Amino acid sequence: MNTPARLSLYGLGLVAAFGTAFLVSGAVVPDAVVADRIAATEDGHGGGHEDAAAAAPEAAGAALPGLSLEADGYSLSPVAAPAAVGEEGELAFTVLDPNGDPLREYTEEHEKDLHLIVVRSDGSEFRHVHPEIDDAGEWTIPWSWDEAGTYRVFTDFTPGTADAGVTLTRTISVEGDFAPVAVEDEVREATAGDFDVTLSGDLAAGGSSTLSLEVSRDGEPVTTMEPYLGAFGHLVALRDGDLAYLHVHPEGAEPEPGQVSGPTVEFATEAPTAGRYLLYFDFQVDGEVHSASFVLSTSGEATAATEAPAETDAPAESPAPADDGHDDSH
Incomplete structure (x- = not known):
């Protein structure tokens, strides 16, 4: 990597x-x-x-x-x-x-x-x-x-x-009977086989943050996570609503053959827009790949680019801007 x-x-x-x-x-x-x-x-x-x-x-x-x-x-x-x-x-x-x-x-x-x-x-x-x-x-x-x-x-x-x-x-x-699954605003704890995975950290719209995923089994931290596809973990992120996609990997150097790690894998994140994101974390232990799913909604206020401009006192004689037929709102 x-x-x-x-x-x-x-x-x-x-x-x-x-x-x-x-x-x-x-x-x-x-x-x-x-x-x-x-x-x-x-x-x-x-x-x-x-x-x-x-x-x-x-x-x-x-x-x-x-x-x-x-x-x-x-x-x-x-x-x-x-x-x-x-x-x-x-x-x-x-x-x-x-x-x-x-x-x-x-x-x-x-x-x-x-x-x-x-x-x-x-x-x-x-x-x-x-x-x-x-x-x-x-x-x-x-x-x-x-x-x-x-x-x-x-x-x-x-x-x-x-x-x-x-x-x-x-x-x-x-084809078949379709029963959609309701998406919650936040899911920070998941089970993947015999493993429990906890996500910490937040997504900030328009800003950077760090997400940490910690893996445990029977209440004990897992320190035998194996390299999988050249990394100790993979994260797929989908933006809820349009399923915009990116496949990403954790911070850190590519692991050496036979090297193990755990219980925590960290990802540097940038959420481009406010909203809800679906996260899928893949990791490998004892030769078997497991997948844990999470949901995070962005926290904090909108970025300056999407905030309404502050009101100012304009001179009474200032003319209103001409309507050029274009919608400039974002």
Whole structure:
């Protein structure tokens, strides 16, 4: 792993590359635009061929990385997957290069050429896995669904000739009775197998903070956390409402083979906008990977860029600003 990675949550403004800090502009894309883009990527069970980037304004595509099936010239094919709960099959897709050909060359990041994240629209049913690629450039992995609903599929990778990573996504639906899970405003304690995980720290909109995750078992701190994909822990953050995505890693140098750590892993964080965030922490002990889920809402007041300006005493004769037909509010 390179220099300590900072957790950067996708927001609006400057497009952030994988593992880099996120900077936010003052503008917020309306929820309707986000909904339109997500709807444009929906293709039932992966059979649609609509290009979400063409279905929504170009500016929205640039401002919402991780929500598009096309970025930097690369695009994600329709995703094939079992149609219903309990049906056995495989999940398959192809990443296309700027020429429309299957991408075959990748730069390894965190010991894998591609990271696949699948999560239901309500934030439940989270999976972080690693499919295999064949000679034709198609990625596949054995797959079945435990629950029905609408799912977001994220592919996180670095093309072999690129300087930065790319995150592409599609939406697919799974037949069956759908019972959405209510999302709480805050969840700081979670159970993952035999382990208890506690999250401390806060997210501040527009500011930096540190999140700490502490792992214990039977009331005792766990100090045998093993390297997993080149780190002692991984954190995926999704912004509730649009599921903007970034896969991140903890602070610290890459662990040496055989090295263990624990019970605490820390992440430097920057929340780009006020709101609620869904966090998924993966760690490995005794050769088995465990995942713990959390929810945090930003604390503190809005940043200066989003606060209303203070009232001032203007001269009585000052004319009102002309209405130029543009809405300058953010």
